[in-house]
Amino acid sequence: MEAVTEARCIARDEADPLAQCRDRFDMPDGVIYLDGNSLGPLPRSSAGLVGETLGEHWGRGLIRSWNDAGWFDLPLALGDRLGALVGAAPGQVAVCDNTSINTFKAISAAVGLNPGRNRVIACRDEFPTDLYMIQGLSGLSGGAIELVLAESADDAMARLGEDTAVVLLSQVNYRSAALLDMAAITRKIHDAGALAVWDLCHSAGALAVELDHCGADIAVGCTYKYLNGGPGSPAFIYVAERHQEAARQPLSGWWSHAKPFDFSPGFTAAAGIRRFLTGTQPILSLVAVGAGLDTFNGVSMADVRAKSLALCELFACLVRQECGSADLEVRAGGPWEGRGSHVCLSFPRGYALMQALIQHGVIGDFRAPDLMRFGFAPLYNGYHDVWRAVQILSQCLSDGCYLDPRYNRAAPVT
Numbered sequence: 001m002e003a004v005t006e007a008r009c010i011a012r013d014e015a016d017p018l019a020q021c022r023d024r025f026d027m028p029d030g031v032i033y034l035d036g037n038s039l040g041p042l043p044r045s046s047a048g049l050v051g052e053t054l055g056e057h058w059g060r061g062l063i064r065s066w067n068d069a070g071w072f073d074l075p076l077a078l079g080d081r082l083g084a085l086v087g088a089a090p091g092q093v094a095v096c097d098n099t100s101i102n103t104f105k106a107i108s109a110a111v112g113l114n115p116g117r118n119r120v121i122a123c124r125d126e127f128p129t130d131l132y133m134i135q136g137l138s139g140l141s142g143g144a145i146e147l148v149l150a151e152s153a154d155d156a157m158a159r160l161g162e163d164t165a166v167v168l169l170s171q172v173n174y175r176s177a178a179l180l181d182m183a184a185i186t187r188k189i190h191d192a193g194a195l196a197v198w199d200l201c202h203s204a205g206a207l208a209v210e211l212d213h214c215g216a217d218i219a220v221g222c223t224y225k226y227l228n229g230g231p232g233s234p235a236f237i238y239v240a241e242r243h244q245e246a247a248r249q250p251l252s253g254w255w256s257h258a259k260p261f262d263f264s265p266g267f268t269a270a271a272g273i274r275r276f277l278t279g280t281q282p283i284l285s286l287v288a289v290g291a292g293l294d295t296f297n298g299v300s301m302a303d304v305r306a307k308s309l310a311l312c313e314l315f316a317c318l319v320r321q322e323c324g325s326a327d328l329e330v331r332a333g334g335p336w337e338g339r340g341s342h343v344c345l346s347f348p349r350g351y352a353l354m355q356a357l358i359q360h361g362v363i364g365d366f367r368a369p370d371l372m373r374f375g376f377a378p379l380y381n382g383y384h385d386v387w388r389a390v391q392i393l394s395q396c397l398s399d400g401c402y403l404d405p406r407y408n409r410a411a412p413v414t
């Protein structure tokens with residue numbers, strides 16, 4: 001195979017239809033940011049929009065802004081905009097709470113929609129908060145709701161039975177980046193009489209998700225990764241329209257009520273997706289979600305996906321070409337089409353090597369025991385970024401700088 005050159009990477013940036021999207025972000029100089037799969041960077045429009053909310057809408061408008069600035073309806077207005085990025089027609093998505101809470105609501109509602117069945121299947125290597133929330137729900141039900149841990153998505157399918165109420169799966173696994181076939185798997189789940197709940201944390205904003213088309217029942221995801229909503233920004237929940245009338249979620253707060261300003265003692269669920277809200281939502285953070293969604297204006301998700309695949313493949317290829325370490329392994333089996341938008345490298349001292357890389361301006365993250373994770377976000381990462389990142393990786397490996405004790409002290413967030 002012909003070697004990849006720096007000139008070739010620069011040429012690819014020049015031909016890239018998404019290249020100008022990088023200006024939508026306020027990026028620090030001297031940083032190659034390959035961690036948008038954990039926290040997207042700051043959109044340029046974010047400070048202005050949040051500042052306007054502070055100064056004008058809160059400062060001048062005060063409480064009138066719940067009506068006049070659209071605060072009360074913001075979770076659903078943003079939900080419709082976000083829905084367009086994940087293949088959901090309007091009226092099915094709310095932006096609210098966090099992914100953990102939305103997972104709790106999603107699983108409760110899905111189990112309730114499937115009476116007479118009590119098992120929830122999820123994979124052992126699922127992002128743990130999803131498993132923890134199901135365990136919490138199981139405890140609350142006095143053990144009536146049971147979590148079944150599958151070894152893989154295939155194993156989850158093999159375990160489908162007459163007592164399966166729900167299957168929860170991540171479309172893209174947070175470690176392996178394995179991308180599941182949402183349409184085919186949802187069909188199998190439905191054929192077994194169960195409901196499909198999808199976690200989109202690592203797919204929303206990274207590839208063209210088709211919730212309606214795939215017949216997904218319920219989905220959740222966060223907005224602070226590929227959607228650039230900011231640290232701790234509210235998450236989203238999708239409930240297919242066909243389920244909304246029968247669906248109930250147990251965190252029934254006044255924002256889920258049909259008439260919150262009647263202040264009546266009895267709960268009556270609001271119509272539609274609104275019943276999946278809980279209580280007062282963080283408006284400043286929601287406004288920042290709007291800025292994050294703005295970064296996708298006019299962008300085709302097909303272009304995003306094509307570039308994401310190209311960046312991942314280029315990275316893996318350059319690591320093999322440039323990094324002569326027997327201990328460093330690209331953990332990406334199978335075709336790139338079957339993967340999400342990040343690539344893991346395993347390395348015995350992966351934590352220290354990642355700290356050294358960060359010190360040298362290449363920011364990724366680390367997942368125990370030995371995975372260095374690099375996310376590729378097509379809106380702001382370019383081909384030459386990948387070239388430079390791999391040069392720095394190669395340099396750190398060959399000069400052994402990562403062996404310095406200062407790179408070996410564990411911080412609470414990895």
Ligand SMILES: *Cc1c(COP(=O)(O)O)cnc(C)c1O
Nearest residue numbers: 098099100127170174199201222
């Ligand atoms: C990031 C992530 C979460 C995060 O949940 P929070 O409630 O936002 O902390 C949940 N699930 C998956 C698959 C994730 O990748």
